[in-house]
Amino acid sequence: MIKPECTQCAVGVASGTRRGQPCKFTDRAFAKGTVIYREGDRAEQAWYVKSGSIMLRQRPGPDAADEIKAVRFDGTFIGLEILVGDTYRETAVAATDAVLCGVSASGLDHWLGPPTDPARTALELTLRSQATELRQTRTRQGGALRRTAAWLRDEAPRLNDFCVQRRELADLLNMRPETLSRVFARLRDMGAVNVGRTYIDIVDIELLGAIADGRADTESPAETSAEHAAQG
Amino acid sequence: MIKPECTQCAVGVASGTRRGQPCKFTDRAFAKGTVIYREGDRAEQAWYVKSGSIMLRQRPGPDAADEIKAVRFDGTFIGLEILVGDTYRETAVAATDAVLCGVSASGLDHWLGPPTDPARTALELTLRSQATELRQTRTRQGGALRRTAAWLRDEAPRLNDFCVQRRELADLLNMRPETLSRVFARLRDMGAVNVGRTYIDIVDIELLGAIADGRADTESPAETSAEHAAQG
DNA sequence: CGGCAATTTGAACATTTTCAATACGGGTGG
């Protein structure tokens, strides 16, 4: 049977509730504070938020507590990343009592139609771009040095086709050009990168990762990779 | 005629290039540094990035220079917000020489199929959620006080159905709970809000906006709304 | 070769964080 509210809901209408077809999504209530899914979990369901609000949390580093990345309100989807990946990208927690309409990965796949459907193509590209684009944010976790090291580690492969000015890089990393300059000087002294006024070369990506995760000694100047590996 | 590469491209395939139909998008080359569209401009076209990378910039405040919010690489869309709004949300600038395939708003509308198509519904909800969700980021613009004032101003209507702990609010605003506490105390002294340990009431949203934009005196303690309006 | 603009460096300064101590509010049990 078709619930009356499903003829008013965008998802219901798309499912054909106004033509007498039932909505493919099934609703379920969650009490405030309930974890709906966890970051890294095998992705099995996506949800439409019918009412309430949902916190999306993410762990910024290996040994850090997760932080809120966003809050979604009713009328939006969460967990749609199951379309383009195997695992959830963040942890979803009900910020209020909430009602969500869930659909399984296969149900979603069927609902969206053939993979070559234009709208589905655009949807998947949009979701994928959210994962691959360089975003400004980045957690404040660990300050300028760690933030920069993490960025270099993560974006190393793209460093070639992406050449911007220092001031713009500083922008992305949420710091002043002067600060970035000093950070680069430190990373150079630590032996992690080779930077000049016009280039950035990664010397020791292991060390970069160690700095990013806070496992490296950020004081001693010319520590080599080998020395670091030994002590890490 | 159908270009050979269009039978390899996700957008081309969705347009039916493999079934002998031409792609609805027309490509165009942009030199590095070219502005593709500007934040606030009337939204007329969306683009698929065929090659190159694109900087997405946004102005954080009324009298501030714009900052890079993200960098998109090839294989993604930009300007898709034309589906859910009248104006562009950010300024797009070619970060490298780039080739983009453009489509007009009406062309896009036609390409995506009927508004009740499930995939299109999901796409639009996703795009819309990007505009309405609370994100963690926020520019560093102006420090903790201005950041918090801007948040309160923008999220005032949602303040009711969204009650989180202070530590979580601090998370969203990218500061420590202690700092948020001090900021709230200052905003209270300035007469902008009424906060206690368990509630947040907005007293003077005009003043909040003035603080957010840096037009308010952030020193004087108990300034009233009337006084402020007179001097602003 | 000279000039311009971006980057780097230095030092004082402002802000935020940290860590510790205190106060408050809601819930529990008497």
Add this chain to the structure above:
DNA sequence: CCACCCGTATTGAAAATGTTCAAATTGCCG
């Protein structure tokens, strides 16, 4: 209904971190 407890929020002072402004350097381009 009140005293007590616990966890969260607030406050204070010192320390770390990042910012600002100015000056010097460097690379690029004509």
